[in-house]
Amino acid sequence: MNAIAPQNAPCSALPTIDLPDCRIFPQQLTRAAALIDQIREQGQASDRVLHQAFRAERKLGKRDRLILQTLVFFVLRHWRLLDTLLAPNPTSTLGRLGMALKCAGRLDERLSELTGVDTAVIASPLVMAADPVPALGMQFSLSDADSRRLIEAFGDAAAAVATALLERAPTDLRVNVGGGTRDEVLADLASTGIRGTPIPGLPLGIRIHDSAALTGLPSYRAGAFEIQDAGSQWITAACQAAEGQHVLDLCAGAGGKSLGLAQAVGTRGRILACDVDADRLARLPERSRRAGLNNIECLPIVSGKDPALTQRAPFDRVLVDAPCSGSGTFRRHPELKQADIDLAALCTTQSRLLDEGAMLTRPGGLLVYATCSLWREENEVQVMAFLARHPNWRLTALPEEISRHVETDPNGMARLRPDRQGSDGFFFAVLAAPRD
Numbered sequence: 144m145n146a147i148a149p150q151n152a153p154c155s156a157l158p159t160i161d162l163p164d165c166r167i168f169p170q171q172l173t174r175a176a177a178l179i180d181q182i183r184e185q186g187q188a189s190d191r192v193l194h195q196a197f198r199a200e201r202k203l204g205k206r207d208r209l210i211l212q213t214l215v216f217f218v219l220r221h222w223r224l225l226d227t228l229l230a231p232n233p234t235s236t237l238g239r240l241g242m243a244l245k246c247a248g249r250l251d252e253r254l255s256e257l258t259g260v261d262t263a264v265i266a267s268p269l270v271m272a273a274d275p276v277p278a279l280g281m282q283f284s285l286s287d288a289d290s291r292r293l294i295e296a297f298g299d300a301a302a303a304v305a306t307a308l309l310e311r312a313p314t315d316l317r318v319n320v321g322g323g324t325r326d327e328v329l330a331d332l333a334s335t336g337i338r339g340t341p342i343p344g345l346p347l348g349i350r351i352h353d354s355a356a357l358t359g360l361p362s363y364r365a366g367a368f369e370i371q372d373a374g375s376q377w378i379t380a381a382c383q384a385a386e387g388q389h390v391l392d393l394c395a396g397a398g399g400k401s402l403g404l405a406q407a408v409g410t411r412g413r414i415l416a417c418d419v420d421a422d423r424l425a426r427l428p429e430r431s432r433r434a435g436l437n438n439i440e441c442l443p444i445v446s447g448k449d450p451a452l453t454q455r456a457p458f459d460r461v462l463v464d465a466p467c468s469g470s471g472t473f474r475r476h477p478e479l480k481q482a483d484i485d486l487a488a489l490c491t492t493q494s495r496l497l498d499e500g501a502m503l504t505r506p507g508g509l510l511v512y513a514t515c516s517l518w519r520e521e522n523e524v525q526v527m528a529f530l531a532r533h534p535n536w537r538l539t540a541l542p543e544e545i546s547r548h549v550e551t552d553p554n555g556m557a558r559l560r561p562d563r564q565g566s567d568g569f570f571f572a573v574l575a576a577p578r579d
Protein backbone atom coordinates (compact mmCIF):
# COMPACT_ATOMS: atom_id res chain seq x y z
CA MET A 144 0.00 0.00 0.00
CA ASN A 145 2.44 2.65 -1.05
CA ALA A 146 0.47 4.75 -3.48
CA ILE A 147 -2.92 6.32 -3.67
CA ALA A 148 -4.98 4.09 -5.96
CA PRO A 149 -5.97 5.71 -9.25
CA GLN A 150 -9.32 7.43 -9.13
CA ASN A 151 -12.28 5.02 -9.09
CA ALA A 152 -9.97 2.05 -9.49
CA PRO A 153 -10.49 -0.94 -7.18
CA CYS A 154 -7.98 -1.01 -4.36
CA SER A 155 -6.68 -4.55 -4.39
CA ALA A 156 -4.05 -3.86 -1.74
CA LEU A 157 -5.82 -5.01 1.39
CA PRO A 158 -3.73 -4.84 4.52
CA THR A 159 -2.09 -8.01 5.71
CA ILE A 160 -1.65 -9.02 9.34
CA ASP A 161 1.45 -10.77 10.52
CA LEU A 162 -0.25 -13.21 12.92
CA PRO A 163 1.60 -16.21 14.39
CA ASP A 164 0.95 -19.32 12.37
CA CYS A 165 -1.39 -21.02 14.84
CA ARG A 166 -5.08 -21.42 15.49
CA ILE A 167 -6.90 -18.31 16.71
CA PHE A 168 -9.43 -19.05 19.47
CA PRO A 169 -12.73 -17.25 20.12
CA GLN A 170 -11.53 -16.24 23.61
CA GLN A 171 -8.61 -14.42 22.05
CA LEU A 172 -10.96 -12.41 19.86
CA THR A 173 -13.29 -11.50 22.71
CA ARG A 174 -10.27 -10.50 24.86
CA ALA A 175 -8.89 -8.36 22.01
CA ALA A 176 -12.33 -6.75 21.54
CA ALA A 177 -12.53 -5.91 25.25
CA LEU A 178 -9.07 -4.32 25.16
CA ILE A 179 -9.92 -2.25 22.07
CA ASP A 180 -13.15 -1.06 23.69
CA GLN A 181 -11.25 -0.13 26.86
CA ILE A 182 -8.68 1.85 24.87
CA ARG A 183 -11.38 3.73 22.98
CA GLU A 184 -13.90 4.26 25.76
CA GLN A 185 -11.36 5.38 28.35
CA GLY A 186 -9.14 7.33 25.94
CA GLN A 187 -6.12 5.34 27.11
CA ALA A 188 -2.89 4.66 25.23
CA SER A 189 -2.96 1.23 23.56
CA ASP A 190 0.56 0.23 24.63
CA ARG A 191 -0.20 1.12 28.25
CA VAL A 192 -3.48 -0.82 28.28
CA LEU A 193 -1.77 -3.89 26.79
CA HIS A 194 1.13 -3.60 29.22
CA GLN A 195 -1.27 -3.47 32.19
CA ALA A 196 -3.34 -6.38 30.83
CA PHE A 197 -0.26 -8.55 30.35
CA ARG A 198 1.00 -7.74 33.83
CA ALA A 199 -2.35 -8.66 35.33
CA GLU A 200 -2.59 -11.93 33.37
CA ARG A 201 0.79 -13.48 33.94
CA LYS A 202 -0.37 -16.89 32.72
CA LEU A 203 -0.70 -15.53 29.17
CA GLY A 204 2.01 -17.10 27.02
CA LYS A 205 4.30 -15.20 24.66
CA ARG A 206 2.29 -16.30 21.64
CA ASP A 207 -1.05 -15.28 23.20
CA ARG A 208 0.39 -11.86 23.92
CA LEU A 209 1.65 -11.52 20.39
CA ILE A 210 -1.76 -12.46 18.97
CA LEU A 211 -3.59 -9.97 21.20
CA GLN A 212 -1.13 -7.19 20.51
CA THR A 213 -1.21 -7.79 16.76
CA LEU A 214 -5.00 -7.86 16.60
CA VAL A 215 -5.49 -4.78 18.79
CA PHE A 216 -2.96 -2.68 16.88
CA PHE A 217 -4.21 -3.87 13.49
CA VAL A 218 -7.83 -2.96 14.20
CA LEU A 219 -6.91 0.45 15.64
CA ARG A 220 -4.60 1.19 12.71
CA HIS A 221 -7.09 0.13 10.01
CA TRP A 222 -10.32 1.20 11.68
CA ARG A 223 -11.80 3.21 8.82
CA LEU A 224 -10.80 0.72 6.16
CA LEU A 225 -12.29 -2.18 8.14
CA ASP A 226 -15.56 -0.27 8.52
CA THR A 227 -15.59 0.44 4.81
CA LEU A 228 -15.06 -3.25 4.06
CA LEU A 229 -17.83 -4.22 6.47
CA ALA A 230 -20.37 -1.76 5.03
CA PRO A 231 -23.30 -1.90 4.63
CA ASN A 232 -23.35 -4.42 7.48
CA PRO A 233 -23.41 -2.98 10.99
CA THR A 234 -19.98 -2.55 12.51
CA SER A 235 -18.84 -3.71 15.93
CA THR A 236 -15.43 -4.31 17.46
CA LEU A 237 -15.83 -8.06 16.99
CA GLY A 238 -16.91 -7.45 13.40
CA ARG A 239 -13.78 -5.43 12.75
CA LEU A 240 -11.69 -8.21 14.25
CA GLY A 241 -13.50 -10.70 12.00
CA MET A 242 -12.74 -8.58 8.95
CA ALA A 243 -9.13 -8.29 10.10
CA LEU A 244 -8.89 -12.09 10.22
CA LYS A 245 -10.48 -12.28 6.82
CA CYS A 246 -7.76 -9.98 5.45
CA ALA A 247 -5.31 -12.48 6.93
CA GLY A 248 -7.18 -15.44 5.42
CA ARG A 249 -7.70 -16.77 8.97
CA LEU A 250 -11.47 -16.54 9.43
CA ASP A 251 -12.85 -20.03 10.10
CA GLU A 252 -16.50 -21.01 10.67
CA ARG A 253 -16.39 -20.58 14.46
CA LEU A 254 -14.80 -17.16 14.28
CA SER A 255 -17.20 -16.17 11.52
CA GLU A 256 -20.14 -17.06 13.77
CA LEU A 257 -18.65 -15.11 16.67
CA THR A 258 -17.86 -11.99 14.65
CA GLY A 259 -20.80 -12.03 12.23
CA VAL A 260 -18.43 -11.76 9.26
CA ASP A 261 -19.20 -14.15 6.43
CA THR A 262 -16.35 -16.45 5.42
CA ALA A 263 -17.75 -17.00 1.93
CA VAL A 264 -17.66 -13.45 0.68
CA ILE A 265 -14.26 -12.18 -0.35
CA ALA A 266 -13.61 -8.74 1.13
CA SER A 267 -15.09 -6.42 -1.46
CA PRO A 268 -12.55 -4.40 -3.41
CA LEU A 269 -12.60 -0.78 -2.39
CA VAL A 270 -13.69 1.69 -4.98
CA MET A 271 -11.64 4.74 -4.25
CA ALA A 272 -13.33 8.10 -4.11
CA ALA A 273 -12.50 10.54 -6.90
CA ASP A 274 -11.46 13.18 -4.38
CA PRO A 275 -7.91 12.39 -3.14
CA VAL A 276 -8.76 13.48 0.42
CA PRO A 277 -11.34 10.75 1.21
CA ALA A 278 -9.45 8.32 -1.03
CA LEU A 279 -6.27 8.67 1.02
CA GLY A 280 -8.30 8.76 4.25
CA MET A 281 -10.13 5.53 3.45
CA GLN A 282 -7.10 3.65 2.23
CA PHE A 283 -4.92 4.59 5.19
CA SER A 284 -7.68 4.88 7.81
CA LEU A 285 -7.28 8.59 8.44
CA SER A 286 -10.15 11.00 9.02
CA ASP A 287 -10.83 13.28 6.05
CA ALA A 288 -9.51 16.21 8.10
CA ASP A 289 -6.21 14.42 8.83
CA SER A 290 -5.97 13.19 5.25
CA ARG A 291 -6.23 16.80 4.06
CA ARG A 292 -3.57 17.87 6.57
CA LEU A 293 -1.23 15.10 5.41
CA ILE A 294 -1.62 16.14 1.77
CA GLU A 295 -1.07 19.80 2.73
CA ALA A 296 2.11 18.88 4.60
CA PHE A 297 3.60 16.30 2.22
CA GLY A 298 1.98 16.73 -1.20
CA ASP A 299 2.90 13.83 -3.48
CA ALA A 300 4.68 12.06 -0.60
CA ALA A 301 1.48 11.89 1.52
CA ALA A 302 0.79 8.24 0.63
CA ALA A 303 4.37 7.21 1.44
CA VAL A 304 4.11 8.87 4.86
CA ALA A 305 0.65 7.34 5.44
CA THR A 306 1.99 3.90 4.51
CA ALA A 307 4.82 4.23 7.02
CA LEU A 308 2.36 5.34 9.70
CA LEU A 309 0.62 1.95 9.41
CA GLU A 310 3.79 0.03 10.11
CA ARG A 311 5.26 -1.21 13.35
CA ALA A 312 7.67 1.30 14.88
CA PRO A 313 11.22 0.21 15.63
CA THR A 314 12.60 0.67 19.14
CA ASP A 315 15.38 3.22 19.46
CA LEU A 316 17.83 3.52 22.33
CA ARG A 317 20.14 6.26 23.55
CA VAL A 318 23.32 5.14 25.28
CA ASN A 319 23.95 6.82 28.61
CA VAL A 320 27.40 8.34 28.61
CA GLY A 321 28.26 6.82 32.00
CA GLY A 322 26.97 3.40 30.91
CA GLY A 323 29.71 2.50 28.45
CA THR A 324 30.29 3.14 24.76
CA ARG A 325 27.74 2.45 22.05
CA ASP A 326 29.82 -0.50 20.86
CA GLU A 327 29.81 -1.97 24.36
CA VAL A 328 26.03 -1.62 24.62
CA LEU A 329 25.60 -3.16 21.14
CA ALA A 330 27.83 -6.08 22.17
CA ASP A 331 25.93 -6.54 25.41
CA LEU A 332 22.60 -6.58 23.54
CA ALA A 333 24.00 -9.05 21.01
CA SER A 334 25.06 -11.37 23.85
CA THR A 335 21.37 -11.63 24.83
CA GLY A 336 20.31 -12.24 21.21
CA ILE A 337 19.07 -8.68 20.54
CA ARG A 338 20.24 -7.23 17.23
CA GLY A 339 20.82 -3.49 17.19
CA THR A 340 22.34 -1.16 14.62
CA PRO A 341 23.86 2.31 15.09
CA ILE A 342 21.58 5.15 13.95
CA PRO A 343 23.43 7.25 11.35
CA GLY A 344 24.21 10.73 12.65
CA LEU A 345 23.31 9.97 16.27
CA PRO A 346 26.53 8.99 18.07
CA LEU A 347 24.59 7.50 20.99
CA GLY A 348 21.64 6.09 19.02
CA ILE A 349 20.85 2.40 18.50
CA ARG A 350 17.90 0.98 16.55
CA ILE A 351 16.38 -2.38 17.47
CA HIS A 352 14.25 -3.94 14.78
CA ASP A 353 12.89 -7.01 16.59
CA SER A 354 10.63 -6.83 19.58
CA ALA A 355 12.68 -7.39 22.72
CA ALA A 356 12.02 -7.17 26.45
CA LEU A 357 14.61 -4.45 26.99
CA THR A 358 13.54 -3.18 30.39
CA GLY A 359 14.21 -6.59 31.95
CA LEU A 360 17.88 -6.53 30.92
CA PRO A 361 20.49 -6.03 33.67
CA SER A 362 22.21 -3.40 31.47
CA TYR A 363 18.98 -1.39 31.27
CA ARG A 364 18.47 -1.60 35.02
CA ALA A 365 22.07 -0.53 35.52
CA GLY A 366 21.39 2.60 33.42
CA ALA A 367 23.43 1.72 30.33
CA PHE A 368 20.76 3.08 27.97
CA GLU A 369 17.39 4.81 27.69
CA ILE A 370 14.58 3.82 25.34
CA GLN A 371 14.11 6.96 23.24
CA ASP A 372 12.97 7.50 19.66
CA ALA A 373 15.63 8.86 17.30
CA GLY A 374 13.44 11.92 16.73
CA SER A 375 13.64 12.85 20.39
CA GLN A 376 17.41 12.43 20.23
CA TRP A 377 17.62 14.80 17.23
CA ILE A 378 15.54 17.38 19.11
CA THR A 379 17.84 17.15 22.13
CA ALA A 380 20.82 17.64 19.79
CA ALA A 381 19.11 20.64 18.16
CA CYS A 382 19.16 22.41 21.53
CA GLN A 383 22.97 22.58 21.15
CA ALA A 384 23.32 22.59 24.92
CA ALA A 385 26.96 22.98 25.93
CA GLU A 386 29.03 22.14 29.00
CA GLY A 387 28.05 24.25 32.02
CA GLN A 388 24.84 25.72 30.55
CA HIS A 389 21.56 26.37 32.31
CA VAL A 390 18.72 24.72 30.37
CA LEU A 391 14.95 24.81 30.80
CA ASP A 392 12.85 21.87 29.58
CA LEU A 393 9.49 23.65 29.82
CA CYS A 394 7.25 20.66 28.89
CA ALA A 395 9.45 17.94 30.30
CA GLY A 396 6.81 15.23 30.81
CA ALA A 397 8.62 12.21 32.24
CA GLY A 398 11.88 13.85 31.21
CA GLY A 399 13.15 11.80 28.24
CA LYS A 400 14.78 14.86 26.70
CA SER A 401 15.86 16.33 30.06
CA LEU A 402 18.05 13.24 30.54
CA GLY A 403 19.83 13.78 27.22
CA LEU A 404 20.22 17.50 27.91
CA ALA A 405 21.68 16.74 31.34
CA GLN A 406 24.38 14.66 29.70
CA ALA A 407 25.18 17.48 27.29
CA VAL A 408 25.62 20.19 29.97
CA GLY A 409 27.76 17.96 32.19
CA THR A 410 28.23 18.21 35.93
CA ARG A 411 28.76 21.99 35.87
CA GLY A 412 25.49 22.60 34.02
CA ARG A 413 21.89 22.38 35.26
CA ILE A 414 18.55 21.33 33.81
CA LEU A 415 15.26 22.63 35.17
CA ALA A 416 12.52 20.20 34.14
CA CYS A 417 8.98 21.65 34.35
CA ASP A 418 5.55 20.36 33.50
CA VAL A 419 1.94 21.07 34.44
CA ASP A 420 1.47 17.32 34.89
CA ALA A 421 3.14 16.68 38.25
CA ASP A 422 2.51 12.92 38.01
CA ARG A 423 4.42 12.58 34.74
CA LEU A 424 7.25 14.72 36.06
CA ALA A 425 7.42 12.59 39.21
CA ARG A 426 8.84 9.73 37.12
CA LEU A 427 11.95 11.74 36.26
CA PRO A 428 13.97 11.57 39.53
CA GLU A 429 14.07 7.75 39.39
CA ARG A 430 15.12 7.80 35.70
CA SER A 431 17.73 10.40 36.51
CA ARG A 432 19.16 8.28 39.35
CA ARG A 433 19.27 5.21 37.10
CA ALA A 434 21.25 7.19 34.52
CA GLY A 435 23.68 8.38 37.23
CA LEU A 436 22.74 12.06 36.75
CA ASN A 437 22.44 14.61 39.54
CA ASN A 438 22.05 17.87 37.62
CA ILE A 439 18.28 17.81 36.95
CA GLU A 440 15.81 19.65 39.14
CA CYS A 441 12.08 19.00 38.73
CA LEU A 442 9.56 21.80 39.15
CA PRO A 443 5.83 21.18 38.66
CA ILE A 444 4.25 24.40 37.39
CA VAL A 445 0.82 25.84 36.70
CA SER A 446 2.04 27.81 33.69
CA GLY A 447 5.23 29.20 32.20
CA LYS A 448 4.51 32.39 34.12
CA ASP A 449 4.78 30.61 37.47
CA PRO A 450 6.93 32.84 39.76
CA ALA A 451 8.86 29.77 40.98
CA LEU A 452 9.99 29.41 37.37
CA THR A 453 10.35 33.02 36.20
CA GLN A 454 12.62 33.87 39.14
CA ARG A 455 15.04 31.20 37.83
CA ALA A 456 15.26 32.79 34.36
CA PRO A 457 17.00 33.53 32.10
CA PHE A 458 18.13 30.22 30.61
CA ASP A 459 20.79 29.63 27.94
CA ARG A 460 18.50 27.13 26.23
CA VAL A 461 14.74 26.65 26.46
CA LEU A 462 13.08 23.61 24.99
CA VAL A 463 9.34 23.81 24.30
CA ASP A 464 8.43 20.21 23.48
CA ALA A 465 4.82 21.22 23.11
CA PRO A 466 1.65 19.19 23.72
CA CYS A 467 0.29 18.33 20.28
CA SER A 468 -1.99 16.06 18.27
CA GLY A 469 0.67 13.31 18.30
CA SER A 470 -0.01 12.61 14.61
CA GLY A 471 3.66 11.72 14.13
CA THR A 472 3.21 8.84 16.57
CA PHE A 473 0.25 7.08 14.88
CA ARG A 474 2.41 3.93 14.53
CA ARG A 475 2.83 3.59 18.29
CA HIS A 476 -0.48 5.21 19.24
CA PRO A 477 -3.00 4.17 16.58
CA GLU A 478 -5.82 5.04 18.99
CA LEU A 479 -5.02 8.71 18.27
CA LYS A 480 -6.27 8.24 14.70
CA GLN A 481 -9.85 8.14 15.94
CA ALA A 482 -9.41 10.44 18.93
CA ASP A 483 -11.53 13.53 19.16
CA ILE A 484 -8.73 16.09 19.41
CA ASP A 485 -9.35 19.81 19.86
CA LEU A 486 -6.63 21.03 17.52
CA ALA A 487 -7.58 24.70 17.89
CA ALA A 488 -7.13 24.48 21.68
CA LEU A 489 -3.78 22.73 21.25
CA CYS A 490 -2.60 25.43 18.84
CA THR A 491 -3.54 28.13 21.36
CA THR A 492 -1.51 26.35 24.06
CA GLN A 493 1.44 25.90 21.69
CA SER A 494 1.51 29.57 20.82
CA ARG A 495 1.27 30.57 24.51
CA LEU A 496 4.09 28.19 25.41
CA LEU A 497 6.28 29.66 22.68
CA ASP A 498 5.69 33.17 24.05
CA GLU A 499 6.38 32.00 27.62
CA GLY A 500 9.52 30.18 26.47
CA ALA A 501 10.74 33.36 24.76
CA MET A 502 10.33 35.35 28.00
CA LEU A 503 12.53 32.82 29.78
CA THR A 504 15.39 32.71 27.23
CA ARG A 505 18.47 34.82 27.86
CA PRO A 506 19.48 37.44 25.25
CA GLY A 507 21.36 35.59 22.51
CA GLY A 508 20.08 32.23 23.81
CA LEU A 509 18.18 29.57 21.88
CA LEU A 510 14.53 28.55 22.07
CA VAL A 511 13.79 25.18 20.47
CA TYR A 512 10.20 24.46 19.49
CA ALA A 513 9.32 20.81 18.87
CA THR A 514 6.24 18.67 18.33
CA CYS A 515 5.55 15.05 17.44
CA SER A 516 2.96 16.29 14.96
CA LEU A 517 3.00 16.21 11.16
CA TRP A 518 0.45 18.99 10.74
CA ARG A 519 1.52 22.38 9.46
CA GLU A 520 -0.78 24.34 11.77
CA GLU A 521 1.05 22.93 14.82
CA ASN A 522 4.46 23.32 13.21
CA GLU A 523 5.52 25.77 10.49
CA VAL A 524 2.42 27.93 11.00
CA GLN A 525 3.17 28.25 14.74
CA VAL A 526 6.77 29.25 14.14
CA MET A 527 5.90 31.82 11.46
CA ALA A 528 3.21 33.32 13.74
CA PHE A 529 5.75 33.48 16.59
CA LEU A 530 8.20 35.35 14.34
CA ALA A 531 5.44 37.77 13.36
CA ARG A 532 4.73 38.43 17.06
CA HIS A 533 8.46 38.68 17.91
CA PRO A 534 10.14 40.37 14.93
CA ASN A 535 13.52 40.60 16.71
CA TRP A 536 13.80 36.83 16.93
CA ARG A 537 15.17 34.79 14.04
CA LEU A 538 15.14 31.24 12.85
CA THR A 539 18.60 29.72 12.82
CA ALA A 540 20.00 27.00 10.58
CA LEU A 541 20.66 23.65 12.17
CA PRO A 542 24.26 22.58 12.73
CA GLU A 543 25.57 20.65 9.74
CA GLU A 544 25.87 17.38 11.68
CA ILE A 545 22.08 17.49 12.16
CA SER A 546 20.92 18.98 8.84
CA ARG A 547 22.84 16.28 6.99
CA HIS A 548 20.44 13.68 8.39
CA VAL A 549 17.08 15.45 8.59
CA GLU A 550 14.97 17.35 6.09
CA THR A 551 14.84 21.10 6.50
CA ASP A 552 12.82 23.71 4.63
CA PRO A 553 14.55 26.81 3.24
CA ASN A 554 14.02 28.55 6.61
CA GLY A 555 15.81 25.79 8.51
CA MET A 556 12.70 24.19 10.07
CA ALA A 557 13.18 20.44 10.34
CA ARG A 558 10.85 17.51 9.79
CA LEU A 559 11.46 13.88 10.63
CA ARG A 560 9.48 11.36 8.63
CA PRO A 561 8.72 7.74 9.52
CA ASP A 562 9.19 6.79 5.86
CA ARG A 563 12.59 8.50 5.62
CA GLN A 564 14.32 8.52 8.99
CA GLY A 565 12.29 5.58 10.37
CA SER A 566 11.65 7.62 13.52
CA ASP A 567 8.27 8.91 14.61
CA GLY A 568 7.15 12.04 12.79
CA PHE A 569 8.59 15.12 14.47
CA PHE A 570 9.04 18.81 13.76
CA PHE A 571 11.56 21.18 15.28
CA ALA A 572 12.85 24.69 14.77
CA VAL A 573 15.62 26.61 16.51
CA LEU A 574 14.85 30.25 17.32
CA ALA A 575 17.54 32.69 18.40
CA ALA A 576 16.74 35.43 20.92
CA PRO A 577 17.88 38.98 20.13
CA ARG A 578 21.13 39.87 21.89
CA ASP A 579 19.64 42.82 23.80
Ligand SMILES: C[S@@+](CC[C@H](N)C(=O)[O-])C[C@H]1O[C@@H](n2cnc3c(N)ncnc32)[C@H](O)[C@@H]1O
Nearest residue numbers: 393394395396398399400418419420464465466
Ligand atom coordinates in the same frame (compact mmCIF):
# COMPACT_ATOMS: atom_id res chain seq x y z
C1 LIG B 1 5.08 16.17 24.11
S1 LIG B 1 4.85 16.03 25.79
C2 LIG B 1 6.46 16.21 26.42
C3 LIG B 1 7.32 14.99 26.28
C4 LIG B 1 8.64 15.09 27.00
N1 LIG B 1 9.35 16.31 26.71
C5 LIG B 1 9.54 13.89 26.71
O1 LIG B 1 10.58 14.05 26.08
O2 LIG B 1 9.17 12.80 27.12
C6 LIG B 1 4.13 17.57 26.18
C7 LIG B 1 4.05 17.88 27.67
O3 LIG B 1 3.60 19.22 27.80
C8 LIG B 1 2.94 19.31 29.04
N2 LIG B 1 2.18 20.57 29.06
C9 LIG B 1 0.96 20.85 28.60
N3 LIG B 1 0.65 22.14 28.81
C10 LIG B 1 1.71 22.69 29.43
C11 LIG B 1 2.00 23.99 29.94
N4 LIG B 1 1.13 25.00 29.81
N5 LIG B 1 3.20 24.20 30.52
C12 LIG B 1 4.09 23.18 30.63
N6 LIG B 1 3.86 21.93 30.18
C13 LIG B 1 2.69 21.70 29.59
C14 LIG B 1 2.12 18.04 29.09
O4 LIG B 1 1.76 17.71 30.41
C15 LIG B 1 3.09 17.02 28.47
O5 LIG B 1 3.81 16.35 29.47
